[in-house]
Amino acid sequence: NAQIISVANQKGGVAKTTTCISLGGVLVESGYRVLLVDLDAQANLTLALGKPPDSLMNSTACLLLDGSRITNITRLTQIPALDLLPAHAELIKADRVLSVRKNPTLILKNSLRSLDEYDYILIDCPPQLGMLTMNALVAANLVIIPTQAEYFSAYALRNMVQTITRIQQGENPLLEYRVLITLFDVRNRIHRSVREQLYQHFGEYVFREMIQIDTKLRESVVVGVPISLYAPKSRSAYQYRSLIQEISGYAKKE
Amino acid sequence: NAQIISVANQKGGVAKTTTCISLGGVLVESGYRVLLVDLDAQANLTLALGKPPDSLMNSTACLLLDGSRITNITRLTQIPALDLLPAHAELIKADRVLSVRKNPTLILKNSLRSLDEYDYILIDCPPQLGMLTMNALVAANLVIIPTQAEYFSAYALRNMVQTITRIQQGENPLLEYRVLITLFDVRNRIHRSVREQLYQHFGEYVFREMIQIDTKLRESVVVGVPISLYAPKSRSAYQYRSLIQEISGYAKKE
Ligand SMILES: Nc1ncnc2c1ncn2[C@@H]1O[C@H](COP(=O)(O)OP(=O)(O)OP(=O)(O)O)[C@@H](O)[C@H]1O
Ligand SMILES: Nc1ncnc2c1ncn2[C@@H]1O[C@H](COP(=O)(O)OP(=O)(O)OP(=O)(O)O)[C@@H](O)[C@H]1O
Ligand SMILES: [Mg+2]
Ligand SMILES: [Mg+2]
Helix, strand or coil, rough: CCCEECCCCCCCCCCCHHHHCCCCCCCCHCCCCCEEEECCCHHHHHHHHHCCCCCCCCCCHHHHHCCCCCHHHCCCCCCCEEEEEEECHHHHHHHHCCCCCCCCCCHHHHHHHHCCCCEEEEEEECCCHHHHHHHHHHHCCEEEEEECCCHHHHHHHHHHHHHHHHHHCCCCCCCCCCEEECEEECCCCHHHHHHHHHHHHHHHHHHHHEEECHHHHHHHHHHHCCCCCCCCCHCCCCCCHHHHHHHHHHHHHC | CEEEEECCCCCCCCEEEEEEHHHHHHHHHCCCCCEEECCCCCCCHHHCCCCCCCCCCCCCHHHHHCCCCHHHHCCCCCCCEEEECCHHHHHHHHHHHHEEEEEEEEHHHHHHCCCCCEEEEEEECCCCCCCCHHHHHHHHEEEEEEEEHHHHHHHHHHHHHHHHHHHHCCCCCCEEEEEEEECCCCCCHHHHHHHHHHHHHHHHHHHCCCCCCCCHHHHHHHHCCCHHCCCCCHHHHHHHHHHHHHHHHHHHCC
């Protein structure tokens, strides 16, 4: 019943974590009940909600690597209706530990099934195509691929789309994907030209809405709240709000 | 004989690849013979030198995962005196494959030993603290940690320094580290204040030189040459040149 959205890209530093927390904040503002899931050993999503990532027992590492029950993990944050499954540094062991398991990519999907109190579940991924990102792609209805309008990021999309196609043909035939342009600088010639190339190459798979550079996003994570609470009238808060309109618009069509 | 410098950070998008290729270009300009090593499955360093990363047989994946000889890999690029060990997407298997080997973190160090024609060897790492980055830290004399002057990046330094300390106490007692501030925007309040915090917290372990935002760096990778060739009079070319002065200055002290 919950709409599961994964935020993934092998390319580093493209605003995966920032997109996860910002969308979470906007969804809660619209009255939805949201669970954020931090699958990155860096635990930046956990940090961005003001929680120190120091408890292994209460983390996605315990859930995925030790098989502990999702209901044993305390998920409360300081923001009502916005829950979090925190990360822990032990997640760096995921590829080693999970590669010897049976059905290693179904673990997250199966544990999220036992939760029924959320409208949306948002999953933040580390910058690699390992077992953790695979778990997120298999569990999701939609994967958002944040990307900068720059050469290395645009190149990374090839590999991302190939990986997603493989998962659509295998474990998750209903998986949809959309590219989200982030960290966009309207004055930058390269950004404008790469954006055109992305629209030409990916067509309607690129969200019309894009997220421009907004230093308030850098400030909000220090304070430990989403942008919609920290600076509700900022440009990026509005851009993430209209992104949610775009997501729920096409989700209804399905 | 060769000075081995690894460029590493678990945080994604902090200009690891950009720093590697830029330092390589400046060293060659000063008359040194340089080998670049691409350890990232994204193969951005390989791409930035205009080489399509499509040959598994001729890659660091074959070297590290299949034990092929380093002398069998063609290392030429279009730039004289600047050689490259190209990457391949298969590197994503590194953690799984290497974790069952004996001395998995010594593979790179031992294979680089058989080369004697280089003055500098620069190693680009993926954005995770897995087996590939461990190989780079064990092989290196110096590790440069590029970091943005932002919250998540500054937080990542804790984990990086803890990991480096463990390696200094174990496999590589001579390993030195330095933090390099990159993508710096002098007009940005957060950047200025985090930079101050980094100087206070890390002291002389932070390079005095920092790399400011310079869109010419984005352009140079599309053309497939280092910044010192693409835009020799650009601000970032000068900043990377003075960084090399700072590196060779303290290396001589040792
Ligand atoms: N629109 C924006 N404007 C300004 N800064 C931004 C914006 N989006 C993200 N940032 C900043 O850019 C940096 C990279 O973003 P973030 O850490 O969310 O990316 P990521 O893809 O999650 O990185 P990683 O690959 O390391 O997980 C962060 O310091 C973040 O605060
Ligand atoms: N000083 C700079 N000014 C402007 N753009 C820069 C600068 N340094 C790097 N970039 C751009 O920022 C992006 C991130 O840099 P880069 O890819 O080198 O980081 P990385 O740490 O290697 O990322 P990853 O973690 O994915 O390996 C690239 O698109 C690059 O072209
Ligand atoms: Mg992140
Ligand atoms: Mg890189």
